[in-house]
Amino acid sequence: MANPNSQLPLYERIQRKNTVQRAFDVIIFFLLLSLLVYRLLFLNDHGLTWLLAFLCESSFTFTWFQSINNKWSPVEYKPNPDNLRRRITELPSVDMFVTTADPVLEPPIITINTVLSLLAVDYPTHKLACYVSDDGYSPLTYYSLIEALKFAKLWVPFCKKYNIRVRAPFKYFSKDSLSFGDSSNWEFHQEWQRMKDEYELLCHKIEDAAQKSRPCDFTGEFAEFSNVERKNHPTIIKVMWENRDGLPEGVPHLVYISREKKYKHPHNYKAGAMNVLTRVSGLMTNAPYMLNVDCDMFVNNPKVILYGMCLLLESNGEKEFAFAQFPQVFYDGLKDDPYGNQMVVQNEYLMHGISGIQGPLYGGTGCFHRRKVIYDLSPYHTVESINGKFLEDTLLEFGSSKELIKSAIQALKGKTDPSDGLWTSIQAAYQIASCKYEYGTGWGTKLGWRYGSMTEDVLTGLTIHTRGWKSIYYKSDPPAFLGCAPSGGPSVMTQKKRWATGLLEILFSKNCPIFATLFGKLQLRQCLVYLWIFLWSLRSIPELCYAALPAYCIITNTFFLPRVEEPAFYILVVLFVIYNLYTLSEYLRTGQTVRFWWNNQRMTRITSMTTCFFGFLSVIFKLLRISETAFEVTKKEQSSDAANDDDANRFTFDESPSFVLGTTILLLHLTTLAMILFKLQPPADDGHGSGLGELLCSVLLLLYFWPFLKGLFGKGKHGIPISTICKSTAFALLFLYLCRKTIVG
Numbered sequence: 001m002a003n004p005n006s007q008l009p010l011y012e013r014i015q016r017k018n019t020v021q022r023a024f025d026v027i028i029f030f031l032l033l034s035l036l037v038y039r040l041l042f043l044n045d046h047g048l049t050w051l052l053a054f055l056c057e058s059s060f061t062f063t064w065f066q067s068i069n070n071k072w073s074p075v076e077y078k079p080n081p082d083n084l085r086r087r088i089t090e091l092p093s094v095d096m097f098v099t100t101a102d103p104v105l106e107p108p109i110i111t112i113n114t115v116l117s118l119l120a121v122d123y124p125t126h127k128l129a130c131y132v133s134d135d136g137y138s139p140l141t142y143y144s145l146i147e148a149l150k151f152a153k154l155w156v157p158f159c160k161k162y163n164i165r166v167r168a169p170f171k172y173f174s175k176d177s178l179s180f181g182d183s184s185n186w187e188f189h190q191e192w193q194r195m196k197d198e199y200e201l202l203c204h205k206i207e208d209a210a211q212k213s214r215p216c217d218f219t220g221e222f223a224e225f226s227n228v229e230r231k232n233h234p235t236i237i238k239v240m241w242e243n244r245d246g247l248p249e250g251v252p253h254l255v256y257i258s259r260e261k262k263y264k265h266p267h268n269y270k271a272g273a274m275n276v277l278t279r280v281s282g283l284m285t286n287a288p289y290m291l292n293v294d295c296d297m298f299v300n301n302p303k304v305i306l307y308g309m310c311l312l313l314e315s316n317g318e319k320e321f322a323f324a325q326f327p328q329v330f331y332d333g334l335k336d337d338p339y340g341n342q343m344v345v346q347n348e349y350l351m352h353g354i355s356g357i358q359g360p361l362y363g364g365t366g367c368f369h370r371r372k373v374i375y376d377l378s379p380y381h382t383v384e385s386i387n388g389k390f391l392e393d394t395l396l397e398f399g400s401s402k403e404l405i406k407s408a409i410q411a412l413k414g415k416t417d418p419s420d421g422l423w424t425s426i427q428a429a430y431q432i433a434s435c436k437y438e439y440g441t442g443w444g445t446k447l448g449w450r451y452g453s454m455t456e457d458v459l460t461g462l463t464i465h466t467r468g469w470k471s472i473y474y475k476s477d478p479p480a481f482l483g484c485a486p487s488g489g490p491s492v493m494t495q496k497k498r499w500a501t502g503l504l505e506i507l508f509s510k511n512c513p514i515f516a517t518l519f520g521k522l523q524l525r526q527c528l529v530y531l532w533i534f535l536w537s538l539r540s541i542p543e544l545c546y547a548a549l550p551a552y553c554i555i556t557n558t559f560f561l562p563r564v565e566e567p568a569f570y571i572l573v574v575l576f577v578i579y580n581l582y583t584l585s586e587y588l589r590t591g592q593t594v595r596f597w598w599n600n601q602r603m604t605r606i607t608s609m610t611t612c613f614f615g616f617l618s619v620i621f622k623l624l625r626i627s628e629t630a631f632e633v634t635k636k637e638q639s640s641d642a643a644n645d646d647d648a649n650r651f652t653f654d655e656s657p658s659f660v661l662g663t664t665i666l667l668l669h670l671t672t673l674a675m676i677l678f679k680l681q682p683p684a685d686d687g688h689g690s691g692l693g694e695l696l697c698s699v700l701l702l703l704y705f706w707p708f709l710k711g712l713f714g715k716g717k718h719g720i721p722i723s724t725i726c727k728s729t730a731f732a733l734l735f736l737y738l739c740r741k742t743i744v745g
């Protein structure tokens with residue numbers, strides 16, 4: 001009999017209105033074009049600086065064009081979990097993956113909180129399995145998981161009984177959380193206190209273990225960790241907990257995996273870890289859906305799996321949406337986002353904008369994938385069509401494990417047999433987690449997470465869009481996941497440099513989105529979106545040139561901007577004012593402060609002129625085979641007090657080259673301003689020297705690099721290291737010398 005509820009929609013699609021925004025987008029675009037026309041008209045009257053300015057401005061105009069494309073037709077989706085419950089009696093299984101790589105940079109207490117929050121989600125427990133990949137090969141992480149599991153057996157029922165919202169205990173018990181709701185309920189009160197005590201005990205145990213040089217005796221369960229080399233060790237797989245009774249309540253399966261590592265054997269960082277997770281889970285539970293999160297991204301909304309399933313289970317979604325991406329939202333964000341990495345405005349406008357094209361890019365965490373899509377299926381493949389040649393070709397790519405191939409056939413055909421217990425496949429699991437398993441297979445090239453970029457997430461998502469799939473984005477309230485944004489100048493720079501590198505790596509690879517549109521099924525507008533993000537590090541070049549131009553002009557007393565008397569000067573003024581008001585309004589509409597906006601503007605300029613440039617260089621070095629690119633893990637901190645700490649808002653520095661470049665720009669513009677102030681400029685050629693435009697540019701750059709100015713006088717980590725200042729002074733002097741030479745020459 002047909003289910004009377006089968007018509008209930010699982011999600012709603014809402015086209016957002018954005019007429020005013022579009023109008024401003026276009027106005028800005030026309031102002032930019034008129035500036036270009038002005039440049040072209042007078043190209044012959046001016047020298048090289050004019051041409052350079054024209055080229056830079058052309059690049060800015062192209063970027064703006066791309067950004068209009070990104071935001072032109074925003075769409076929002078709203079899942080409806082109630083309808084899901086009514087419509088679907090048997091919910092599908094979901095395998096949940098957590099990756100961790102370093103017990104120092106990623107303290108196990110953070111990882112276990114993520115795991116606990118996943119184990120406690122609102123979803124039938126027997127449909128869930130949680131797999132933790134530990135690239136750190138850390139007995140401490142494993143020990144913490146053992147202890148966390150004991151706690152989970154109390155925590156999960158507690159959360160479900162009282163319908164707790166925040167199920168990461170550190171957050172639930174933190175000072176700023178309003179966890180202690182209905183305190184008149186005596187029973188709740190008692191249980192709450194017990195949970196709190198148990199959680200504190202858990203924290204103590206982990207802290208104690210972390211203090212010791214050896215967290216445990218390498219006997220019994222820990223014997224496999226006695227080989228202490230992190231980069232050279234055999235596989236460890238531990239089925240830590242099996243929900244044997246298959247009951248909808250209780251704690252989901254928990255599996256720990258530390259894949260084999262060998263010196264000189266590329267392990268492909270996170271992408272490699274994800275592929276091992278995919279294979280091992282394929283053997284053990286083979287769920288048709290997979291949720292993956294970074295170790296610091298805890299579940300903040302227990303309905304998240306229901307949301308994910310609404311988005312992916314709708315019958316038209318089945319044919320369209322390959323993955324469902326949730327935004328990266330951060331907890332304990334520093335006030336006013338001094339490092340510009342909270343991505344609030346991007347999550348709101350950019351992501352919804354892209355949702356109106358082919359869908360959000362895959363962001364590496366907080367994302368539900370269909371297993372069969374990860375196994376290379378395309379949208380035109382129906383269950384019936386999956387046989388014969390496609391199946392044969394695809395299966396060849398899976399490698400030699402018969403067990404894996406068997407499970408892959410089931411996954412591709414959309415069949416899910418209940419597993420015969422996790423242990424039965426343990427031997428095969430060891431085989432497919434070994435270094436050599438991927439030799440001669442399609443893993444990383446045709447299947448699974450793709451290798452060859454530091455941003456394996458975006459690359460993997462791109463290959464999915466290239467096959468014609470769409471993706472879907474949902475920004476829930478409260479946010480589905482919360483993670484921690486790196487704090488401190490150096491870690492922000494490390495992260496951004498990795499992104500800049502990884503994104504450009506994709507542009508220069510065979511997966512380049514231009515080919516994907518020409519020969520694949522990537523939509524043209526989506527191709528523009530990808531180009532916009534991949535060109536990020538290349539844009540550092542016009543940005544740097546544009547920052548050097550005013551300095552050059554002031555030092556040589558020439559000009560590259562129209563003079564105040566010329567009407568074109570007002571194009572620039574209007575452009576500047578409208579652009580800033582426009583971006584400001586985006587921040588204000590998402591509830592942010594003016595300060596927040598300014599910090600973001602400033603950091604955008606700083607990172608695109610410094611870190612992105614080094615990202616660009618590392619790709620060039622890779623192409624020239626001078627050096628390889630590497631995934632540097634960012635440091636995670638749990639402290640809830642950081643947000644209120646005044647110190648935390650102050651920029652911190654280290655000796656990284658990004659800061660040398662930033663300091664050089666600062667010193668240059670300090671010099672130029674001093675030259676104007678003390679009238680040290682050489683006489684202008686024909687009485688037409690640098691003017692107000694150049695001066696304002698210099699002042700603006702000084703404001704953008706204000707944290708660096710403070711850093712010149714700061715102490716300790718808040719100060720720019722002396723060696724950096726020396727190097728920057730040398731570069732600034734060299735620039736000065738070269739500028740002078742052009743006058744004399």
Ligand SMILES: O=c1ccn([C@@H]2O[C@H](COP(=O)(O)OP(=O)(O)O[C@H]3O[C@H](CO)[C@@H](O)[C@H](O)[C@H]3O)[C@@H](O)[C@H]2O)c(=O)[nH]1
Binds near residue numbers: 101102106294
């Ligand atoms: O060899 C490695 C390196 C990293 N990781 C894991 O990768 C995740 C992301 O690393 P992180 O240092 O937090 O990088 P972020 O810049 O914060 O991560 C963003 O960018 C990455 C790509 O650069 C994506 O993989 C992430 O999902 C995305 O959140 C973490 O869980 C790590 O444990 C591994 O498992 N193995």
Ligand SMILES: [Mn+2]
Binds near residue numbers: 294296483484634
């Ligand atoms: Mn991270």
